Amino acid sequence: MEAAGDKAPLTDPASFRHWTDEKFRFSDTDMVGHVNNAVYATLLESGRVSFLYEPERPLRPPGHDFVIVRLVIDFRAEAHYPGKVRIGTRLIALGGRSFTLGQGIFDEGGASIATGESVLVLIDHESRRAVPLPGPLRERLQAL
Amino acid sequence: MEAAGDKAPLTDPASFRHWTDEKFRFSDTDMVGHVNNAVYATLLESGRVSFLYEPERPLRPPGHDFVIVRLVIDFRAEAHYPGKVRIGTRLIALGGRSFTLGQGIFDEGGASIATGESVLVLIDHESRRAVPLPGPLRERLQAL
């Protein structure tokens, strides 16, 4: 996978331009007393969907869907209810058949509570099979 | 709404013939230490969908969807992880434009931890508007 040239750590809020705001819900907590770890996957998804489907700069080629094939979450701090978080999302790698989004979840004080990497592919909506990333999509991703 | 003649309490497991088995997940708990109350809505939905869409006796007329318009949950006992529950579902009222399902959630010892009532209508898939319940659907519901 060819490098996208963006090597700033995902714990650095200054490395992100795309942001999604989220707020913890009471049901996000678990019996340990903190925000359940699977909620981080949900928050990263919120940021990812917001990044991929932003109406102002559509990325998805007609007749195709983005599908996640790998998710890595590094849990850096416990989070508690109530609280708000910001999720930063940016492209960190771009290949011929997949691309990787890097994400950071930051608390209200700006501290990184988790970082994530998502490898995505493009599939044909009908056949559900992965296809090479079209040139225009690659260009739009690189321009972000 | 015309009565369906079924007046057994929803806390009585013997009043149900349709059952759905569910199991608590760790993420179902909340910071109080018990199963979060909104999970009961999810469990009742699991039982309801299983009852309405059972492949052996399809209830849904083509081109239509069942939609819930009112949900009542009576919380009778706290539940804890790990644990399994059974959800009983049956028709308790049938009207011209809506019907009501009564449900009971029972723990592994057979105790009622919650009961629920769901009022459902039938909508046209395209217009999203409620329609009168067709005769054949009413007959199938009454036969259950």
Next chain:
Amino acid sequence: MEAAGDKAPLTDPASFRHWTDEKFRFSDTDMVGHVNNAVYATLLESGRVSFLYEPERPLRPPGHDFVIVRLVIDFRAEAHYPGKVRIGTRLIALGGRSFTLGQGIFDEGGASIATGESVLVLIDHESRRAVPLPGPLRERLQAL
């Protein structure tokens, strides 16, 4: 249960002073394509917890917990992702051993997508048994 004198419909945003903002997440949707109905229970809980545990005017007597014994949700409109909602919460009934919160969920245009009523009791934290509502709590609830 003695009436609280507040009879405005829960579909009227002007009837609420306490508000909680929430935002739909992608995972709130279900295969029908809309926000899953059990998510409404989670949103109502977010508003309820925010109302009951607001740090500026603590309602909970030490050593006690609020527990929901009945939840009624009236679903008034389908909701879709992405989107934001506001949840209004207010006291609608106050009795000797329980009180009822009325809630409205409103979309970004101010339309009511659901209303809810929650009956709550106060339990002793250790015995998990309901106790009569103490006078000071009743006075603080009535003052809201």
Next chain:
Amino acid sequence: MEAAGDKAPLTDPASFRHWTDEKFRFSDTDMVGHVNNAVYATLLESGRVSFLYEPERPLRPPGHDFVIVRLVIDFRAEAHYPGKVRIGTRLIALGGRSFTLGQGIFDEGGASIATGESVLVLIDHESRRAVPLPGPLRERLQAL
């Protein structure tokens, strides 16, 4: 991190002895029509908690908690409601301050729909700080 000597692929059901059964819920689906990807994190957590807290062979030293610091999920196939899955969990690496559980999620036909790796540490319950893995815990983990 010292290798645990277990190199069978996580897509091989025969490589697991510890199993957890789970069942999809209607609310696990999303507007794409399949089981939402964050649900996989919840299912892996169910298997992990079941493995770590099995009452017959307690692993957790008193006064300590297991905390996940990294989760990797490889999504191998879409899953649909209704359906059941089995989650296999086993130790795949054991170090001085952390250990790694490997997991496989298999559908009713035995096909791998996802695999996961979770890096866990042990923290002191009070200080919330990671501690070296005690010898007896390491021995019990290795014996599994």
